[in-house]
Each structure stands twice: as structure tokens, then as C-alpha cells.
Amino acid sequence: MADFDLVQFDLDGTLIDSVPQLADAISAMLSKLGLATQSVNAVRGWVGNGADMLVQRALTAALGQAPDAALQQQARSMFDEAYANHADGSLVFYPGVLSTLEQVRASGMRMALVTNKPYRFVPGILAAAGLGSHFELVLGGDSLAEKKPSPAPLLHVCRQLDISPARSLMVGDSENDVLAAKAAGMAVAGLTYGYNYGRSIADSQPDWVLDDFAGLASILKL
Template identity: 50%
Template sequence: MHPLLRGKRMIAFDLDGTLIDSVPDLAVAVGRALNDQGLATPSVDKVRDWVGNGAAILVERALTWAQGEAPDAGLFDRAYAAFLDHYAAAPNALTTLYPGVSQALNALSQAGFMLVLITNKPKRFIQPILDHFGLQTYFMLCLGGDSLAEKKPAPLPLLHAASVCGVVPAECMMVGDSRHDIAAGKAAGFATLALPYGYNHGEPIANSAPDGVVNVLTELLTPVPHATRALDHDS
């Protein structure tokens, strides 16, 4: 397998932008929540740039865009509650699985890696999405943005997962699509692996200096030729 997996026992995965493209459904829910408040509907591309810090920040960014200033507490509370209701009604209508995800998760699980899911999405939405795509059996632990006192980019969720799995950070890797995933991984002492196709506020993920980048998750299942030669030479 990929050289970054050497010595690793636990792999933590982000969800939105890493395993699934959820922006189309998030955009519908955001648009309906704003419409409920008499505000305009943002484009899917705008919503894509707002995703990554959890549902509350997503709604706050949308409201700020729609009215040109930060929302007051009353407006935010109404819009946030509406967003949660709209998203809960159809979290999988337009969401798709990225290529190679099922194959990679199955192979990694069969190879004996402990897989965990660490997302900033509210926990209530995780299980319906995993069930819809048949991914629920792969993860021994799932943490949402509201599962603990802190969420990514704080290292707490990653360190908590490592503790639950009985491993040390040096035996772990964080896989994600955004700077928040990479920052959390580095702060926790995990190896970090990035995917370039997700949501990173319009910035190249390479700017976050992950330990590695793969274009699709199935690249984890094959060694990198030049890296393999170097390792062989060193041995």
C-alpha cells in the first residue's frame, strides 16, 4: 500500500468533500432557509466555498452574504433551525459518493486498519448518510462537530479517536480535503493525507503542506513507485 500507511493502525477520514460531495444538498437547504427569512438564494459555488467549519458557520456565512452584514442572534437562530429542518428532510437527494471511496474503505478495512470518521457536520446527519451509501460497517467510531467540546481544526476529536482505538498519534493518519483537516492532523501528531477535489475555501490543498496528496482514495491501495524504490534502497 501507500508508503504513508507504513506503521499506521488507525485512519481518520473527513466526510464532506472527502468521501461525499454533499454541497448540492447543502445548497438546497441553505437556499430554502434563507428564502424562509425573505433572503436571496446563493449559488452552489458560493455554498461550496462556505463549507468546512460546521453547519452553524455555514449558515452564518450565508446570512452575511445575503444581507451584507453579520446576522443578529434572532435571525441566525431562525435561519439555523430552518436549515437543520430542510437538510434533515433530504440529506441524500443530490449527494454523491466520490469515485473509489467504497473500494478503498473496504480494502483498508480488510487489511486490518481501524477506520474512524471525524467530521464537523452535526452528528445527527452522519448515520443517515452512511446508511444511504452502505458505508456504516467500515467505521468503528463516528464523531460529528457537536460530539465533543471542540471540532476540527482543534486536535481534540482526533486525539479522542486515537484514545478510543488504543493507539498513539504516530500510528494514525488524518485524511481530508481542507486546511482544517490538515491543521487538526498536524496538531494531533497524525500523518496527514489530502485530496484535492473537495472543499477548501477556493485554496489549493497543497498550500496546507500535507504529508501526501492523492487524487482518489484508491491510490492508497498501491505503492508510489519512486517512494517504494527509495524505501527499498534504504533497506
């Protein structure tokens, strides 16, 4: 028997490499503001804490100082408008993701998606990826009052699906995922290839460290 009944997945840096789309949207936002655009690699280091923080980090880099509240709000609106045109284009899945998700689905194990990305962008991405029906519950970073690293989203999923946190596995690529899972009392697998601010995911001490998404099959006893 598998040790888990439910797997909760992060999205960006775990299932898909969304940095190209995010970088395009950030560049469009900065250009519209008359500011210097930033590199894709810079944007890669800013992902993981939601759109507000991504925009703030981009503005701070371009300005040399933190933006005021009015500019932050204006820029966030511009980013959302730009990202809506880029979010579901040319999706890049990490190796092993699609085949492993199919294995999990075929096993009868339940799946949910918990991302810090604003929810409005998520259904279109899942539809474009052919994953619209894979997840029983999908939460964005603005779906609840708190987002990861708060355990609230993960615990909300467990309550909604009536599954104990002890029977749920979190799968993500950043310390936000690990911290949220530990605080929720659930096991967590950390992937080494995603966005973790230049630090090793092993530093956060997840229960498993995986270089390859397909390694989930052995953890889940598929």
C-alpha cells in the first residue's frame, strides 16, 4: 500500500519552467514604465514569493531602490496585463513530469495543485498543458488569505478533500514548499532544478531530494 493518498504539487519550477513567460512580462512592464529591462537569469532568481514580490524585485533592480506604493501598484497592473498574454504560451515541462503525473493519476492517488501564482493565470496554463482535469483542487497565491510558506493552503486542501496531512505529500522546488509542508505536518519532496533563490533545496531539509521528477514514482510506490 502506498504511504500517501494525496499529492500536492507546486507549479512554477516544479512542473513547468515558467521563467521565459515571466521574464517576457517583466520586460514588457519595465519597458512601458521607461525602465531598463532585466535578464532572464535575473528574473529566475526572483520567482517564488508571488507576483507582488516579483514585481517589487524587478522594480528595485531597475530603479536601484525599492518602489513606492503607487509605482508598485501601477507596475503590478501592467505586469498582470502583460503576463495574461504570455502565461500559457510555449510551455516547457521539466523532464518526466507528464509521464509521472499520468502514473500518479492512473494509480488512483488524488492530486492537487498549490501555487503562489495568482489564480487567474492558472486555469489557462493547465488547459494549455492538457492538465485541466488532473487536479481535484487548484489554489493560487491569492485564493486564500495566506500563501506558502504558510501551511494554510496545504491544510485547506487536506480539509476540502478529507485527507489527513499525514497521508499527503507535498512536491515542490523551493524552501516555501518545504516550510509550508513541515508546518502542515506533511512529508515533502524537494526538486533540485527549480527556483530557490540560488540555494540548494537540500538546505531546507525536505524528506526527499530529487534531481528528476520521475523519482516520485519510487516514493509513491507506483
